[in-house]
Amino acid sequence: MDYSKNEMMAIATGREFSDGELAIFGVGLSMLAGFFAQRNHAPNMIAFTEGGVYGSTPVGGLPWGIEDNRISANATSFTNAIDALGMLVASGRVDNAVIGAAQIDKFGNVNTTGIWTEGTQPWKVGKYTLPKVRLNGSGGANEIAVGAKKYIIMAAHEKKRFAEKVDYISSPGYINGGDDRKKYGFPGGGPSAIVTNLGILRPDPVTKEFYLDSYFVFSSVEEIIENTGWDLKVSPNVKMIPEPTEKELENLRAVDETGSLRKK
Amino acid sequence: MDYSKNEMMAIATGREFSDGELAIFGVGLSMLAGFFAQRNHAPNMIAFTEGGVYGSTPVGGLPWGIEDNRISANATSFTNAIDALGMLVASGRVDNAVIGAAQIDKFGNVNTTGIWTEGTQPWKVGKYTLPKVRLNGSGGANEIAVGAKKYIIMAAHEKKRFAEKVDYISSPGYINGGDDRKKYGFPGGGPSAIVTNLGILRPDPVTKEFYLDSYFVFSSVEEIIENTGWDLKVSPNVKMIPEPTEKELENLRAVDETGSLRKK
Amino acid sequence: MKNKLITMQEAVAQYTWDGMTFAHGGALPVGSDCIAFFREMVRQGVKNVNLISNCNTQGSNLLAAAGGVARMEVGFSGLEVYGFANGLKRAVESGKTILEDYSNGGIPNRLFGGAMGWPFVPTFVSWGSDQAWASADEPDTYPNDKKIPAIKDPFTGVTMGAMKSLNPEVACIHVTMADIYGNCIMLGTEWSRFELSRAAKKVVIQADYIVDTDCMRQFPNLVRIPDLVVDAVVYWPMGVWPACSTGVYDSDEEHMFYMNKLLKTEEGTVEYIDKYVKSYSTPEEFLDVIGKEKVDQLCKSATNFLVDPYRKWIKSDAEIKELMGGR
């Protein structure tokens, strides 16, 4: 079958959603994966954006932002950020979500704030120096990390992005692992999977360290280990992820009208 | 001139409002006094109700409640309690207000919650027994007491209502007097006057004990002392309050369409 | 999204139980509370309810008069210009109902905290007063330091109070218009209905009108309660009677006084329940009980123009019957 790695990643992410869940998506890949799931196998999934836009589907192409007119044209309700991010997400009410990551570590902590020159990261030098590259900050991902019952992290699988420890925790995963989330009283459960363009990592139930759960037909255990910046453990039951079915591809492409995922 | 004691009380209360103030009124006497002030000498006073009803005037008679259709028929904005009572009143933003009292003490503490059999009040016996008479609770008066820059207490002047100490503090005035409000961090300034059907009491700038400031043409210092349950101090400059002017009476009666204040 | 229309009897049977924590209204005494839902609770004999009331209304007054309220947290327990709430007053003075006092702003703040998933909200409201020091739940300690415990603002060092957040098990909320999925439009002040709809674990809507979802798509900014927080929708005209629903009907002054007078005694309460609770089972029969002439009179309100923009989407009784699937 002919499909791109990004399409496989979107479908693998979509498979993590179950029917009936209350879910929040961001723009771009996350929204494609979510709307694919809704169309494909989760017709009763209820999705909203952090903009406080409810009941709508994109009109005229994928939105440029979560308050873009493309997502506002057929909404049934507009409220606000305190409602969407506070009352529905950070409060612990949302079942499932997707966030992105520029950098991620073995405990599922996500950095979307900045990249520091090696050795100058705040946690290494005990002070806050300027980042070499300023990224975008957490946006609403911190609320998802804190509050969603579970959520999926999507990231491009590269060694420099998959670090032993992130430069800056923008959105906390399991922090230092184990029970560490408990210390902070978070209502949410933490990340349930990291879906990449090479495979899927999942957290160990006790240590919360992410291990390799499965790979794609076009990747391999070795390739994934090579592209991971920490000493990645591999599940004894590591398996290949089923390729997209025809129906899945059809549904994904119906959502990805402009073919943005096919390009790469 | 022919006017009732209640009309005098409403006019005296109205005189406490200045032009340009942001003010909140309750239903009944409080609303009459406020709208009288607006009509008479404070055309730029901005008034709202704790219901989150803005820009409206009563239609078809005095409202039965602050969410009654009679106050909702020509509003420019409807919001909510958190906005009206939280963001505008408790926050310290409102300039002036009126609250009522079933019982009041020398430090301007107001009880609208319950009347206990003498000797069984919570603060006397160190426990909470059932009140002999259950009143209505504080409603939004507590927010006014805590947050308004200043406010006026209106009450019928009777010995049993003007107590050394109230049975229950529903809405705090100066609590135990002096600087006591500071201990609680309240944004508001506390009560500026008690206007009754016999005269006006005001707080001593230092002790915050209410003293007799002025009396009406139909009352006297002696009558007021007799009807006060604490050892009422009298201002050396105690004065008679000017009677209503013709214009004042005309404006009050235009607001009090049904003549509810003339009845007694 | 599923059709959530059910009957009033079904709603009370499914979403209430003895000993439950039930929040209502988010309204003022003369405002938009779910009075019809309370009537049905009384008819089905729900007992021992922990009420979360922003204000008392004729609904809580009735349930308390009928002996159904074990405990109530409330900001205002009267009926505004209609005076004391006699049924509730009687229940409190006799010790049948434990009444825990807050203020009108305090309850919305606590619901806001519950909606946000915060365990508490900081407060100056109720602080430095007997609303903090006296607790009907813990009568033996005065001054009480657990009802609204002290908390220090870490930025200024100021000591203020902490109020416990609220997450009621069920809320019934009256709205002007709802669609069958639970998207709701309120006309008039929303008082604390927004945060209540998010704080409660289950939400039942009682609506004056059922409208088409196209109405929501035309006015999404008015849909302050979206379908995803709603569990059930009940169509019940005149559901706030004898209080008023902005845009739809004025309050019935005569019945407000009459009802409150009867609730003053046990015998009067029995009489009231016979006449105005047990005497109907459908919305049509309910309107007959109020009386056509009275309904017509109350529905001529100076606020009627507020509904005009939405009239074309209002479903007829016949359409609603069909949507109910023969229920």
Next chain:
Amino acid sequence: MKNKLITMQEAVAQYTWDGMTFAHGGALPVGSDCIAFFREMVRQGVKNVNLISNCNTQGSNLLAAAGGVARMEVGFSGLEVYGFANGLKRAVESGKTILEDYSNGGIPNRLFGGAMGWPFVPTFVSWGSDQAWASADEPDTYPNDKKIPAIKDPFTGVTMGAMKSLNPEVACIHVTMADIYGNCIMLGTEWSRFELSRAAKKVVIQADYIVDTDCMRQFPNLVRIPDLVVDAVVYWPMGVWPACSTGVYDSDEEHMFYMNKLLKTEEGTVEYIDKYVKSYSTPEEFLDVIGKEKVDQLCKSATNFLVDPYRKWIKSDAEIKELMGGR
């Protein structure tokens, strides 16, 4: 209530100053921020601004690129699908702008706290992350325990964070419709504009349309910002351009990329300011700068129907001129 209509030049001259704490938008990067107000701030050379930004937008991107932002507290500093905000990114990486990170929910919560008069809000958001531990304001302490200090919930004993409330000195808020007194209707998500309008000490409104107050009396539930919290109203069509205003115009994708590309360098920024900031002084001239064809194209939005119920109250440019009293 007084007529609060003033010109954009007057608004910026009266309500901004060097070193001020200025909050904007309460909007998302592609959403309804007061971009036109920012252009005028740049034209008048306002410097050293402490920005309170829910999200970065092209407005804060421009002011930062022009070197006017000393400090910024923000939840999201990018431009969503349009990528990094190059002007702001450059200012941060060079150390010209100190950027203090929060999250998209954290800033609205802090504004809510400010509006309520609370010194802090309890939070799990930003807690247990570098948004709490790292502070650009106090760079020498890591982990920092003062930016979001620990606070103990007195009811459960759970330790959580306390976020400092915000009360900006001035906010400029874009709305779809305003009357001359400052009653405002927003179409589309209000994001954090409601709490911002109460938290700020002074509020300037930038409106796509001026409407008659009768519109507000027909739709009072839509008037989420009432006149009493508003100090000034500026009429400025296409004021969010190149981002979108729900119901009125779509975002200008081409200009979003073009603008962001120029802001990447100092020279580009000078060029952009020459072309799109200094090139006009009236709303009419501004529309000419965008170009009639482009304006017409952007104003054909799939969301236009959302404005239909209010069109009959929209004031013409001639009527507005008269209301401005020859300003």
